[in-house]
Amino acid sequence: MDIRAQEFGTGEAAAGSRQHLVVIGNGMAGCRAIEELLARDPGRYRVTIVGAEPHVNYNRIMLSPVLAGEKTFDEIVINDRAWYDDNRIDLITSDAAEAIDRDAKTVRLGSGRIIAYDKLLIATGSNPFIIPVPGHTLPGVISFRDMNDVGSMLSAAEQGGDAVVIGGGLLGLEAAHGLNLRGMKVTVIHLMPTLMERQLDEAAGWLLKHALEGRGQTILTGADTAEIVGDGKVEGVRLKDGTLIPASIVVMAVGIRPSVALAKQAGLAVGRGIQVDDHMVTSDPDVLAVGECVEHDGQVYGLVAPLWDMCRALADGLTERHTGYKGSVTSTKLKVSGIDVFSAGDFAGGAGAEDIVLRDASRGVYKRVVVANDRLIGAVLYGDTADGGWYFDLMKKGEDVSSFRDMLIFGQSYALGGGQADPKAAVAALSDDAEICGCNGVSKGKVVASIEGGACTLDAVRAICKASASCGSCTGLVETLLAVTLGDDYSGERTTKTMCKCTSFGHDEVRKAIVERGLKEIPEVMQEMSWSTPDGCSSCRPALNYYLLCAWPGEYRDDQQSRFVNERMHANIQKDGTYSVVPRMWGGITNPRELRAIADVVEKYNAPMVKVTGGQRLDIFGIKKDDLPAVWADLNAAGMVSGHAYGKALRTVKTCVGSEWCRFGTQDSTGLGIQLERMSWGSWMPHKFKIAVSGCPRNCAEATIKDFGVICVDSGYELLVGGNGGIKLRGTELLCKVATEQQALDHCAAFIQLYREEARYLDRTAPWIERVGIDYVRQRIVDDEVGREALTARFLYSQSFMQDDPWEKRAAGAERELHSPMGIFQPIALAAE
């Protein structure tokens, strides 16, 4: 000990002919830099490495397998004591550098020791970022950075109990996985809507979440931590929404910050990291820096691959070979056993960037590659990452992929195998016993045999060998086999029209799958039904959102981003970007209070026009989106709610005055109209839905061109359906005649529900009935009494979740951001500053 102190104390003398290189940080970059240097010129520098940790150099990325119990510490050591000794490197452990004196060219350690240097290399890595929420200093709050943290986690895990991991990125998920394997009940709290959002897209993030939940972890996305609670030690985590999650440890894995304190104090140029040039030299020519602590060309890195590149450039520089570091492209792999995730590059594209997507639901695979200007620029792989390295390589080399573009997504062996530039070849190349249909266990050989045996359509194949007859996710494969086997004889017929270009399935097939296979989220439908785009398009997203909320009332969470502007804003957009507002006027009846409130709104918000609509209510035009919540608050105060004039929903119920006033009226048409409207408002439907009730066959409410019309007669009510006054005029057809108001209401509810459950999105009742036939509708609603009651019950159940006024929530402040700009930018003021 003494000898050393002496030796270091007199830098110059001890240095002899060799310069003294001092490394601060005994981590991955620091040691690798020395390895690179030794490989080039072992005699050049005398080396001292100063490390804050008590250990020799180990592989930090393998801390995750250590935590998970898959590796021991000894197995992750990169350089053992012998390496330091053999290379005559002085290693000082458990003693952090505290200050650098650049004038004296010395480093002071925590123990007080002073070390002189000729060249200094800073490789201090990063510090875990701890969110400063209340309670963040409680014992039991652990970061995940070094062996010491792993030790703390392991001793906590021995007690069992609950663990909360804050952060659903790479590090957090690896921590959660390890703690889960160690027997703790783990909850991951992630601020963003999808896991690992920096590396994965929504589809892959969803698959990952699903898989982790399947292993018993609780994953809360879109969840914000308010505080860590506990008396003297961690007892739980409270979210901003009030939820309290019990926990005996909290692992914070929300991010890292380059460790720059030493460099900053020494007066080196520091941005986000220690600024270095292409040879890893800082603003002081005798001080170098490498690893996560540096900033090169504006970039900081948090993965090892760039460090290797940096260390090469650094060692070249120190031995007068001036190659220089040019920045790195990075890729990410999650080290959670049994879950394969890979991502690399950029998905943003630019002009002409194109996505190629392959999904295989039966194998749980999602692959997406992004191609721009004939170059591969990004890849996300889930479930099958075998080709990750190949894609990454293509990306780094910027290779032209046009000659095998069609085969790219199938991976290296297909794309480069034999130069077939035809996706069909990939299927043709499958062996006879390759499984095509996972549900029914049908091999390629069997499918081909059925086709050769005469099954020359998809339906015929389904009937004969059952391939594609269950979940349907292999439909594309079966069709390719038909094409490959029949050649020109296969017309490629598909009887149903597909939903949109993102899928090969039609609306009815998708709806059926949602219900029968219990699909409950948009990304789940896309995965299970092999969507060919990462997140759908403006045709399929709104349709899927509707199908899911219809299938799972009370359970499905409406996706605002999958709604057309009017339904998202609860008002109708006008050509100048303002909105019109139509409050509900039940059955077309109003009163002075409502009229006064409308008049006041028109004046207060300078609405340029107010109009009586063709649907028996008042429409206020020209409201600015920022004013909508205030307008709604004023209308709500007078007892008015949204008229859904903007929605694929119940619009108006037109009535005539009926028996209460009219000399011809046979029944209370106004009263029945109001009851119908009260029952069915708020429900989302495939398209807009209009009702009218006329008090006698003179039909002043025009009930015979409505989706559901009632004509009152002396003996009861004629129920009419499928009318349309729009683009293609269609009169209603008689559904049946009933005797009481209650029967009219029940039949109406059943009819709406049948339409909701069976019509395709954006079909109004008229085209739907023309497709299925009025006899079918009569059979379901009139003849099948039990079925009708069930439909009515399902409608009313669904309504129990639907009937709250969307305006009221917005007026109270919900989704405020939809109504206000993110910022206001004053170019004049700024230009002057």
Add this chain to the structure above:
Amino acid sequence: MVTADWLDIGRLNEIPVRGSRTVQVPGGEEIAIFRTGDNRVFALVNRCPHKAGQLSQGIVHGHSVACPLHNWTIALATGEAQGEDKGCTPVVPVRVDAGRVLIARAAAIAVAA
């Protein structure tokens, strides 16, 4: 890094995923900032090349937005109308740094004024 060339307009999280927010430029044109399903951020002048529909109110899918007025599809990276439709909306350079959204000041002034 926030420099004089880049304007910090707020947190990335203030923009919904597959959604958009606007930045108002008094006396100039509004800018729409989009966030896609894979968390990329783009900015365009908030005006459809067809009939000036507010692109910020459209459905964001992939790296495109469908205009709310007549459903033209506009590429977020280039502002160009896709498919048969012809026209282009000016692009504003935008980037995300440490969770903050930054737009290029000079470009914002140029396109918006």
